[in-house]
Amino acid sequence: MAVTIKDIARLANVSVTTVSRVINNKPEGVSEETRQKILKLVKELGYQPNAIARGLVTKKTKTIGLIIPDISNPFFPDIARGVEDSAHIYGYNVFLCNTDDNLEKESEYIRALKEKYVDGIIFTSSSIPKHEHIIELVESGIPVVIMDRRVDSENIYGVFLDNYEGGYIATKHLIDLGHEKIGCITGPLYTKSAKERLEGYKKALLDSGIKIDEKLIFEGDYKINGGIIGAERLLKDNKDMSAIFACNDLMAYGAYKTIRSFGYKIPDDISVVGFDDIQLSQILEPQLSTIKQPAYDMGLTAARMLIKLIEGKKLKKKIINFRPQLVIRQSTKLVKGG
Secondary structure (H helix, E strand, O other): OOOOHHHHHHHHOOOHHHHHHHHOOOOOOOOHHHHHHHHHHHHHHOOOOOHHHHHHHHOOOOEEEEEEOOOOOOHHHHHHHHHHHHHHHOOOEEEEEEOOOOHHHHHHHHHHHHHOOOOEEEEOOOOOOOOHHHHHHHHOOOOEEEEOOOOOOOOOEEEEEOHHHHHHHHHHHHHHOOOOOEEEEEOOOOOHHHHHHHHHHHHHHHHOOOOOOHHHEEEOOOOHHHHHHHHHHHHHHOOOOOEEEEOOHHHHHHHHHHHHHOOOOOOOOOEEEEEEOOHHHHOOOOOOEEEEOOHHHHHHHHHHHHHHHHOOOOOOOOEEEEOOEEEOOOOOOOOOOO
16 A cells, blocks of 8 residues: 555654655755654655655646647647657656547546646647647636647737748749649648648749649648548649659658559659658658658647746747758759759
């Protein structure tokens, strides 16, 4: 049977309040002799303080929640690793919650994390367009940092990538290689990240004097299957298309499968650019040219921001934007005849 704080108090012949003060490093009014006696008993008996009970006294549980939409997408485990590494440095533990892009699951996890008295929450929120529950959480006073997918609120702190610039430089890379008929498989367009990447794609075309053709745009879902279906639709409707910008790496993988099923070669017939630069993109054959999104560093930064908020420290910026970087590999080349 686990040792309780009451057991420690009984054996030390002191009150539970006195033991609590010593354990929580607030021994005001407790003699040094008594403090040492309590600490000795704690060590000898292997007492483990209950984080929730301790939190009721200190108002801190040294735990944070991390809510992500899709653990099967390698981008999000990279974020989680950054969050966990940063939290560990500051003495915090992390509860990881995977929502499967389901708003109901996201709401359930928020409720569960509140019941566990976590000190704050990091969201890479569900792609569902409504985020009232997150805004309500912020307004209730719980420190929150949003990542990756933006939420409309002036009161929210966040860590993001410049998705507009990422979409622009991905498309400009293909244009510089002589491509003009460039397909775009977007993410779900009710998310800001997908909208911004699409707008970057369009701006790069217009800046190069290339007319926007809506038949070259397909709304995907940030999943492999979205890339499979999107590439199939684009290839059937656009016989002269020579390149595809898939707005995340997973959809680029799907596009690879479809392009090959049509009998085309990458990059000889169709060049492909992805977005995220997850590790598998270096293993593909051919290796995928993509936009690097520094997921691990973004996770580190988000955790540092959240912990500063928890500890009542002022932040210089509410929003931190990372810059995208083009990584050129083997999936893109000069257009035929270029």
